Amino acid sequence: MSATVHPEIEIKYDAPVDTELLDATRIKGIEGLGEAVEHRLEACYFDTERLDLARRGITVRCRMGGGDQGWHLKIPVAGDERVEYRLPLGRSSRRVPAALVVPVRGIVRGNALVPVARVSTVRAKLPLLGPGGQVLALLCDDEVTAESFEEASTLQRWREWEVELVAGERGLLTAVEEVLISSGARRSAMSSKLARALGDRLPIPDRPPSSKKLKGGSACDL
Numbered sequence: 001m002s003a004t005v006h007p008e009i010e011i012k013y014d015a016p017v018d019t020e021l022l023d024a025t026r027i028k029g030i031e032g033l034g035e036a037v038e039h040r041l042e043a044c045y046f047d048t049e050r051l052d053l054a055r056r057g058i059t060v061r062c063r064m065g066g067g068d069q070g071w072h073l074k075i076p077v078a079g080d081e082r083v084e085y086r087l088p089l090g091r092s093s094r095r096v097p098a099a100l101v102v103p104v105r106g107i108v109r110g111n112a113l114v115p116v117a118r119v120s121t122v123r124a125k126l127p128l129l130g131p132g133g134q135v136l137a138l139l140c141d142d143e144v145t146a147e148s149f150e151e152a153s154t155l156q157r158w159r160e161w162e163v164e165l166v167a168g169e170r171g172l173l174t175a176v177e178e179v180l181i182s183s184g185a186r187r188s189a190m191s192s193k194l195a196r197a198l199g200d201r202l203p204i205p206d207r208p209p210s211s212k213k214l215k216g217g218s219a220c221d222l
Helices: 099-106 173-183 195-199
Strands: 004-015 037-047 059-066 072-076 081-087 114-129 135-148 156-164
Touching: 004 059, 037 195, 059 081, 072 135, 081 099, 114 195, 135 195, 156 173, 156 195
Parallel strands: none
Antiparallel strands: 004 081, 004 156, 037 059, 037 114, 059 072, 072 081, 114 135, 135 156
């Protein structure tokens, strides 16, 4: 089965733990808000034992929950832009589908992709609307619990805000950021939830980060 390909422009922010989600109507260019929807997401991330993908900012995960449940491969392009390859869950959540291995074969070579971390997220997704109710961007408020698979593994918990451009222009991201920063947020130093979950296990990146920077059960039930 061939994977579907989706361009993605997304920015993550470290959010204050006790701050309510901002009043999105303050954002220039936003004329209204869609109905907030809560999702419970469970993701298992895969990589080589040497974390060859993660140190290049690439992630492979099997996720349950949300509107895009399934297998995802995300590859950085430039700045905040990524290309995401998607596949449905299929019969197994324990083995990365061959169609997602092909684009990164030159990196992983013959090494197996194994589970390296589990990330659980309680997400409130808020559509930001423009004229005629068009969804310009999605603002997500995430409460995250993460665990890396290692001998001394410990649970980590944090909150982050995530903004994903949908039909809006790039300038909208600047307008959103101004309001987020005024609410106490700051650009995340991590490019993904996986990077934060891995912590000290993640080697220094091969390239500097951008300045912009199943039915039941768990995706990691191995």
